Amino acid sequence: MELEAATRRFRLWFRGLRSLRRDLRAARWADDPAQLSKLVDGYVSHFSDYCAARAELDPVWTLTAPWASPVERGAAYWLGGWRPTTLVHLLYTESSRRFEAQLPDLLLGVRSGNLGDLSPAQLAQIDELQRRTVAQEDELAREMAAVQEGHGAVGAGGQLDVDGLVGRVGAVLAGADALRLRAMKRAVEILEPAQAAELLVAAADMEIGFREFGLKHAGGGSGRGG
Numbered sequence: 585m586e587l588e589a590a591t592r593r594f595r596l597w598f599r600g601l602r603s604l605r606r607d608l609r610a611a612r613w614a615d616d617p618a619q620l621s622k623l624v625d626g627y628v629s630h631f632s633d634y635c636a637a638r639a640e641l642d643p644v645w646t647l648t649a650p651w652a653s654p655v656e657r658g659a660a661y662w663l664g665g666w667r668p669t670t671l672v673h674l675l676y677t678e679s680s681r682r683f684e685a686q687l688p689d690l691l692l693g694v695r696s697g698n699l700g701d702l703s704p705a706q707l708a709q710i711d712e713l714q715r716r717t718v719a720q721e722d723e724l725a726r727e728m729a730a731v732q733e734g735h736g737a738v739g740a741g742g743q744l745d746v747d748g749l750v751g752r753v754g755a756v757l758a759g760a761d762a763l764r765l766r767a768m769k770r771a772v773e774i775l776e777p778a779q780a781a782e783l784l785v786a787a788a789d790m791e792i793g794f795r796e797f798g799l800k801h802a803g804g805g806s807g808r809g810g
Contacts, residue, residue, distance in 0.1 A: 590641055591651040597634045598795065604630055605788035612781035620777035627784045628768055635761040638664070643754035653798030660794045663728060663760035668721060668767040671787060672714040675699070675771060678786050699775075699782045709774045717767050724763065728756045 604627045611620055638646055646664045649657055660666060682700025702710070731752045768787075772780045 587645060587650065590645060593634075593637055594651045597630070597637075598792075600630055601788055602792065605785055605792065608781045608785050608788075612778055612785065617777045620781050624772055624777060624780045624784060627788075628765075628772060631768060632765055635765055638761060639758055643750055643757055646757050647753060653795065653802045655798030655801055656794050660791075662721075663724060664757050665760065665764055666791065668717050668760075668763045669714060670790075671764075671767050671771055671783070672710065672717060674786050674790065675710060675783050678782060697776060697778055699779050702779070706774055710771070713767065713770050713774070717763065720763050724756055724759050727759070728753075731756065 604623070608620075608623050608627065611623055614620070649661060649664060652661065679699040679702055682698050684700075686698075686700050731749060771783060775783060
């Protein structure tokens with residue numbers, strides 16, 4: 585896939601993200617769990633399709649993300665995208681913010697059903713998700729560090745094995761995308777549809793916010809039109 589085509593695909597994906605955020609915002613308080621579940625599944629599928637498209641890219645492009653602004657690459661990217669545990673941290677932040685706002689109601693037994701109303705069982709599962717994801721992030725970071733340090737970079741003939749290095753980078757990046765997708769799917773499984781919608785709206789807000797800020801301070805940058 586040529587770089588220009590990859591950039592177009594990213595921009596299309598990003599426009600789709602904006603559309604999904606709008607739909608989730610509009611539907612998250614509607615009394616229609618089935619519709620919410622459909623929209624949540626659509627968001628996850630949208631990200632899954634993007635990960636599949638990224639797998640076709642030259643790993644160097646995925647890692648350097650030339651379609652992103654310097655702000656996005658410097659502040660928000662880890663192995664070519666957002667750090668998987670960021671989603672869990674966002675979940676905790678949104679839950680805490682809502683819990684504090686509705687604490688008087690909760691003390692009276694009034695349940696909201698939003699992220700501020702997580703059950704003990706949900707909290708235990710989220711904690712397990714965070715611990716497992718952190719361990720997998722650490723493993724991927726070690727694998728990338730080994731590549732960057734040149735371990736196994738020299739072939740049998742004493743020549744630099746460029747293709748082998750690029751292949752190893754690609755494997756690490758594919759692992760990072762797979763972990764991002766697993767973290768998202770597991771978070772959605774733990775949450776009720778309205779809660780999952782809130783989390784995904786917050787995740788989209790974060791990603792879109794970084795992009796808009798980055799483009800503004802880069803004067804449009806290479807990613808204009810996202």
